[in-house]
Amino acid sequence: MEIGEFFAVRPKEGLEDLMSLDIRFGNGAIQAIMSFMLKNQIVDTFLSFQERKDHFTLKPVLVEEPKEIFDISLSQFIAYNLPNIDSVSKYVASKLNGTKDKKIGVIARPCDIRAFIELAKREQVSIDNLFVIGLECIGRIDTKLLKKVLKKAEIDLESVVNEKINDGTLILELNDGTTQSFKLGEEIDIRSYCNQCPEKVPKENVADLTFWIDHPLEGNEEIFEVRSAEGQEVLEKAATEVIEAEKLSDEDVQQLKDYITSLEQTALEVQESEFAKLDEMTDEERFEYVISNFEQCTSCMMCIRACPICYCKDCNVIRRRKELDPIMINLTRLSHIGDTCVACGKCSEVCPKSIPLCIISKKLVEDSKELWPGHKPGHNVEEIPPRSWKGMKAASSAE
Ligand code: SF4
């Protein structure tokens, strides 16, 4: 096995523990690998997911027992997400001491991996203590919309037992054994910010493996790409005990890459059209647009709590929210995340006033390229943050 190679993976035949369990999504290969890693103490724990108040919201849970990994709500995680203010990166940074004292395995979306990189640059997370299985992520289902559509169709929320996203379609399995399919982009869609996310697979080598479940190849094999020496070692060892891994042909790899490139290209076009709307404004109009949006702010602080790269334990803005003007709150926040925003869309998603926070910060990052050439948040763990003391010192000595 080599870094950069793709494999179709399935659990080895006769894997009694695995086969006796109800794997609701895929063929069980990822669970076999994660369980193997726990059993062999390659990681101390895996950050996993369990249903929270309903089928559409998950809570993060830590799994240390190899057998428990088979309870992971993977199909739900791929389609939906953790609660509004949680994300894998935020949870690791704030609740797990940034993995500084344990080796932790995570399944992370590309935007979460970008957040890990920004957090690592600020010493909030120890990347070396993470084993990252990066998801191929076509986007998260807009669950508010989904719930509305299900209500209209008189489908009881509690009757949904499983979900799958395949070839642009969300397939829901109901408890009477029937299925309901929804073409994404029609009645039901992924979140609007996912529709303009042009990175559907991790772009940097923080991921040790990438995991592809929605792919155009035939069969139900789970596809893994080797992304690091550690990922390579894990897959090679797992292949001696718990999985069968068959290297994909060049044609199959090309098919996967073409599939994801076309999704990314479409998203890039949506993003560019959003940027163009702001570019077409005069400076005064743009100022008015931003300020009039910020005036709507209710100072609820959900955007700060949800942002994976807002890591300060004692946030000045939260502490002083009652005395600060809403415009000042937002300008302060914008100045804090202006060089770190990883465009995950969480802030916009949680804002009760639907303020387009993500597009505003994304555009700020885009426009600051001239100021900090080569700077792209979430893409280079070695980069010195341009507004840190070290970054400013380096810039002034280069002048
Ligand atoms: S922004 Fe959406 S599509 Fe992009 S990685 Fe995050 S969840 Fe996936």
Ligand code: SF4
């Ligand atoms: S500012 Fe918004 S889009 Fe940017 S990283 Fe924070 S939550 Fe995500």
Ligand code: SF4
């Ligand atoms: S989530 Fe929206 S309303 Fe709440 S503090 Fe942030 S910008 Fe203001």
